Amino acid sequence: MKLDSKVPEGPLKDKWTNYKNNINLVNPANKRNIDVIVVGTGLAGGSASATLAELGYNVKAFCYQDSPRRAHSIAAQGGINAAKNYQGDGDSTYRLFYDTIKGGDYRSREANVYRLAEVSANIIDQCVAQGVPFARDYGGLLDNRSFGGVLVSRTFYAKGQTGQQLLLGAYSAMNRQIAKGKIEMFNRHEMLDVVVVDGKARGIIARNLVTGEIERHSAHAVVIATGGYGNVFFLSTNAMGSNVTASWKVHKRGALFANPCYTQIHPTCVPVHGTQQSKLTLMSESLRNDGRIWVPRKLEDAKAVREGKLKAKDIKEEDRDYYLERRYPSFGNLVPRDVASRAAKERCDEGYGVVNNDTNEGVFLDFASAIQRYGKQQAHLKGIHNPSADEIESLGKKVVESKYGNLFDMYKQITAENPYETAMKIYPAVHYTMGGVWVDYNLMTTVPGLYAIGEANFSDHGANRLGASALMQGLADGYFVLPYTIGDYLSADIRTGKISTDLPEFAEAEASVKSQIDTLINNKGIHSVDYFHKQLGLIMWNKVGMSRTTEGLKQAIEEIKALREAFWKEVKVPGTADELNQELEKAGRVADFLELGELFARDALEREESCGGHFREEHRTEDGEAKRDDVNFAFVSAWEYTGQPSEAILHKEELIFENVELKTRSYK
Amino acid sequence: MATEKGINITLKVWRQKNGQAKGALETYELKDVSPDNSFLEMMDILNDQIIMKDGSPVAFDHDCREGICGSCSMYINGEPHGPGRLVTTCQLHMREFKDGETIYVEPFRAKAFPIIKDLIVDRSALDRIQHAGGYISVNTSGNTQDANAIPIEKENADKAFDAATCIGCGACVAACKNASASLFMSAKISQYALLPQGQVEAKNRVLAMVKQAEEEGFGPCSNTGACEVECPKGISLENIARMNREYLSASLLTK
Numbered sequence: 031m032k033l034d035s036k037v038p039e040g041p042l043k044d045k046w047t048n049y050k051n052n053i054n055l056v057n058p059a060n061k062r063n064i065d066v067i068v069v070g071t072g073l074a075g076g077s078a079s080a081t082l083a084e085l086g087y088n089v090k091a092f093c094y095q096d097s098p099r100r101a102h103s104i105a106a107q108g109g110i111n112a113a114k115n116y117q118g119d120g121d122s123t124y125r126l127f128y129d130t131i132k133g134g135d136y137r138s139r140e141a142n143v144y145r146l147a148e149v150s151a152n153i154i155d156q157c158v159a160q161g162v163p164f165a166r167d168y169g170g171l172l173d174n175r176s177f178g179g180v181l182v183s184r185t186f187y188a189k190g191q192t193g194q195q196l197l198l199g200a201y202s203a204m205n206r207q208i209a210k211g212k213i214e215m216f217n218r219h220e221m222l223d224v225v226v227v228d229g230k231a232r233g234i235i236a237r238n239l240v241t242g243e244i245e246r247h248s249a250h251a252v253v254i255a256t257g258g259y260g261n262v263f264f265l266s267t268n269a270m271g272s273n274v275t276a277s278w279k280v281h282k283r284g285a286l287f288a289n290p291c292y293t294q295i296h297p298t299c300v301p302v303h304g305t306q307q308s309k310l311t312l313m314s315e316s317l318r319n320d321g322r323i324w325v326p327r328k329l330e331d332a333k334a335v336r337e338g339k340l341k342a343k344d345i346k347e348e349d350r351d352y353y354l355e356r357r358y359p360s361f362g363n364l365v366p367r368d369v370a371s372r373a374a375k376e377r378c379d380e381g382y383g384v385v386n387n388d389t390n391e392g393v394f395l396d397f398a399s400a401i402q403r404y405g406k407q408q409a410h411l412k413g414i415h416n417p418s419a420d421e422i423e424s425l426g427k428k429v430v431e432s433k434y435g436n437l438f439d440m441y442k443q444i445t446a447e448n449p450y451e452t453a454m455k456i457y458p459a460v461h462y463t464m465g466g467v468w469v470d471y472n473l474m475t476t477v478p479g480l481y482a483i484g485e486a487n488f489s490d491h492g493a494n495r496l497g498a499s500a501l502m503q504g505l506a507d508g509y510f511v512l513p514y515t516i517g518d519y520l521s522a523d524i525r526t527g528k529i530s531t532d533l534p535e536f537a538e539a540e541a542s543v544k545s546q547i548d549t550l551i552n553n554k555g556i557h558s559v560d561y562f563h564k565q566l567g568l569i570m571w572n573k574v575g576m577s578r579t580t581e582g583l584k585q586a587i588e589e590i591k592a593l594r595e596a597f598w599k600e601v602k603v604p605g606t607a608d609e610l611n612q613e614l615e616k617a618g619r620v621a622d623f624l625e626l627g628e629l630f631a632r633d634a635l636e637r638e639e640s641c642g643g644h645f646r647e648e649h650r651t652e653d654g655e656a657k658r659d660d661v662n663f664a665f666v667s668a669w670e671y672t673g674q675p676s677e678a679i680l681h682k683e684e685l686i687f688e689n690v691e692l693k694t695r696s697y698k
Numbered sequence: 699m700a701t702e703k704g705i706n707i708t709l710k711v712w713r714q715k716n717g718q719a720k721g722a723l724e725t726y727e728l729k730d731v732s733p734d735n736s737f738l739e740m741m742d743i744l745n746d747q748i749i750m751k752d753g754s755p756v757a758f759d760h761d762c763r764e765g766i767c768g769s770c771s772m773y774i775n776g777e778p779h780g781p782g783r784l785v786t787t788c789q790l791h792m793r794e795f796k797d798g799e800t801i802y803v804e805p806f807r808a809k810a811f812p813i814i815k816d817l818i819v820d821r822s823a824l825d826r827i828q829h830a831g832g833y834i835s836v837n838t839s840g841n842t843q844d845a846n847a848i849p850i851e852k853e854n855a856d857k858a859f860d861a862a863t864c865i866g867c868g869a870c871v872a873a874c875k876n877a878s879a880s881l882f883m884s885a886k887i888s889q890y891a892l893l894p895q896g897q898v899e900a901k902n903r904v905l906a907m908v909k910q911a912e913e914e915g916f917g918p919c920s921n922t923g924a925c926e927v928e929c930p931k932g933i934s935l936e937n938i939a940r941m942n943r944e945y946l947s948a949s950l951l952t953k
């Protein structure tokens with residue numbers, strides 16, 4: 031199989047415009063005869079469904095929650111990037127493109143990233159027109175904040191609920207089309223397989239999660255917008271139901287899976303508190319605009335903090351190690367996530383961790399100086415001369431509250447500690463997956479008519495995603511890219527007519543879904559689904575997590591294989607197949623994670639370099655930074671399924687950089 | 699992250715096999731539950747025990763477990779989302795409960811929210827209210843005017859945002875003796891009424907959404923304010939007042 035990225039000819043900045051001008055379109059009357067299935071209603075799927083329906087296609091949209099508004103995009107906190115240059119700080123399409131390529135450690139495709147930067151400004155315009163209430167300043171204009179890995183302020187936000195507001199925007203656009211009958215919405219439905227007819231994606235098999243019924247749905251094209259697979263680690267910042275099933279099932283039906291090992295471990299999350307914990311909670315990167323990260327400089331202080339004998343605020347300034355500011359003076363607390371996460375791990379591995387859990391893993395994120403700074407500024411603005419320390423503190427806290435109030439509340443609910451009074455404790459956690467289904471410039475997978483958008487694809491973030499770029503990508507794909515590129519493909523389908531669900535391919539896919547469900551339900555096992563999921567998570571975190579070694583990865587592959595065998599023998603799924611059965615839902619998802627995990631480790635083993643979120647201990651510089659190998663590894667790893675996950679065949683898409691020079695990423 | 703001693707609790711949980719079946723409270727005992735566990739983690743532990751004893755685990759809606767997706771919907775000790783203000787069920791922690799306490803866990807109840815199974819109810823009526831008018835009619839085009847073309851007074855922008863933070867969980871309905879969806883509806887109506895973009899369709903929107911709510915079987919608002927108290931996002935009653943004004947002027951104008 032030869033991978034063709036279908037990147038158009040011509041200069042980078044003209045590619046997308048020229049391409050749009052030359053692709054085939056479907057006339058409005060014909061669009062009425064064409065059906066498109068969109069699986070997922072997050073930012074990517076929601077925006078795509080709405081736009082495709084506006085264009086005139088008949089859309090069938092699916093999500094596993096009870097409403098499209100609950101897709102996990104809702105949880106995104108910090109913001110969305112766009113090259114608007116409203117702050118006049120020198121931002122431009124090129125700069126956003128460059129930052130994203132560099133942030134991704136030169137492992138993404140130039141043309142895709144440039145297009146993303148190019149449409150970013152439209153996203154903000156579109157969302158504002160929909161009524162998305164972004165934060166504004168007193169002049170009534172849109173406000174911005176900064177995110178990691180960049181030197182401009184280009185992040186638009188709605189307090190700590192940016193994802194919610196953007197998703198509700200897309201949801202409202204969907205609602206308008208649902209009301210018109212252009213979108214048929216299938217809530218509480220889970221896609222369990224894709225149906226490929228004569229080499230083309232022509233439908234899906236879905237389970238109605240309320241009745242248990244297995245349904246066949248046909249269409250002229252299928253779009254996967256099912257989000258990321260971070261839950262392969264069990265504990266992550268993803269929603270409990272986030273899963274890889276749709277992506278994995280299409281992989282098994284011929285879609286290549288790209289860069290599975292590129293995972294983002296986010297530096298600022300609430301640390302693990304115990305073995306019964308079900309998920310981890312993110313504290314948005316936006317907090318690093320104002321929070322300073324540190325650990326005690328002395329081992330004995332760290333120990334005393336862990337034992338509850340010493341408080342952060344009682345540690346003197348000179349006894350604190352603001353290790354990010356120390357190691358990376360030019361970016362300081364705003365280094366990219368991969369860099370910040372490894373630095374936290376490094377300090378904790380050396381014994382400076384401040385949290386009393388099994389592994390002592392945790393560092394401080396401190397707002398005391400920000401509270402002072404804002405307090406003084408406010409006093410000045412309000413004309414208060416000689417403000418008292420209390421006045422400054424209270425004014426400063428108000429500003430911090432207005433910026434991050436909901437995050438502080440969330441922290442307090444989880445930990446029972448008040449972050450306005452005492453430094454937060456945070457630690458890295460699995461957050462986002464840059465890898466995903468391989469797609470070409472059109473966002474089409476290697477199966478014709480099958481598309482993947484949003485976090486489910488691999489396309490734009492290389493080996494590390496910059497903060498506030500996932501929301502941008504999801505909406506770019508759904509509002510502005512896919513609706514064009516899919517037309518080019520569908521223009522050949524105007525005379526096809528309805529696709530019948532009686533075709534043998536539908537029967538075969540349905541039978542395979544049913545057989546897996548039967549096996550799970552009838553297995554007289556001894557352990558719950560979570561038992562296996564937690565074990566998989568531990569293997570992944572310890573051996574395929576923040577730092578990886580040849581030895582560890584080889585072990586992980588063997589351990590996952592063994593665990594998968596045990597799962598199929600010993601898993602216990604209560605209830606029946608023809609009812610609402612949440613354990614059955616989980617079992618299917620974990621079965622797929624158990625396969626993905628193995629490919630993930632294989633991919634990490636194969637990539638003999640460190641880049642972005644992928645850190646191999648064998649490949650680092652003298653001062654412990656990641657060491658990339660551009661000569662041998664400037665390619666996308668795209669895996670073809672052959673039966674055993676780790677025996678997949680590797681296809682390489684060479685990455686060609688014509689517009690940026692490959693450099694060692696430095697944030698010093 | 700203090701590790702305190704575990705507590706013992708008795709749970710009375712609503713069990714109902716499906717929409718047609720009759721339901722009842724069942725009693726479960728849980729020992730040594732860590733106060734650091736979230737309420738839903740406690741439910742996970744309960745379910746693990748039930749599964750190991752070959753029982754049928756308690757079905758409940760949940761997803762993000764950080765208070766934003768609006769999936770979780772339990773009526774705990776007589777309150778939607780349980781004790782405490784401004785929290786969803788998933789953010790509730792066991793440290794809010796005492797050793798030896800009996801905890802009642804029921805579904806959100808309302809005529810418009812039929813029970814699907816155990817603690818899971820069907821809230822699609824809320825979606826249908828949004829279909830009726832919860833949007834601004836603008837196509838995706840890439841040619842919309844520049845986002846900064848219309849400045850919006852910060853105060854209005856902030857209020858619109860506050861209204862827009864509704865998570866659509868339905869606690870307001872469950873808290874209301876009339877099972878009214880007014881707070882839910884008014885949040886969307888206010889958000890758009892406060893923004894210039896939303897004004898063009900304001901009249902039709904409020905009329906259509908209110909009509910749909912009636913058809914779904916949600917009751918009228920009698921201003922007791924229970925919804926505001928139980929709303930995990932602190933959506934203010936002011937929004938209902940604004941909706942009523944919008945409704946009144948829209949009805950007068952269309953007469």
Ligand SMILES: Cc1cc2nc3c(=O)[nH]c(=O)nc-3n(C[C@H](O)[C@H](O)[C@H](O)COP(=O)(O)OP(=O)(O)OC[C@H]3O[C@@H](n4cnc5c(N)ncnc54)[C@H](O)[C@@H]3O)c2cc1C
Nearest residue numbers: 070071072073074094103108109221257484485498500501
């Ligand atoms: C806590 C948190 C905070 C974040 N903050 C930011 C931020 O500030 N800025 C930023 O840019 N990014 C942020 N991200 C990342 C970003 O939110 C996600 O990458 C992005 O929202 C993913 O959108 P999506 O549309 O691809 O998928 P999702 O929003 O995850 O949607 C997936 C959809 O697929 C459906 N689905 C899944 N599987 C199936 C199936 N088998 N059958 C049917 N339906 C299925 C689900 O029901 C859902 O509708 C954050 C992520 C997290 C977890």
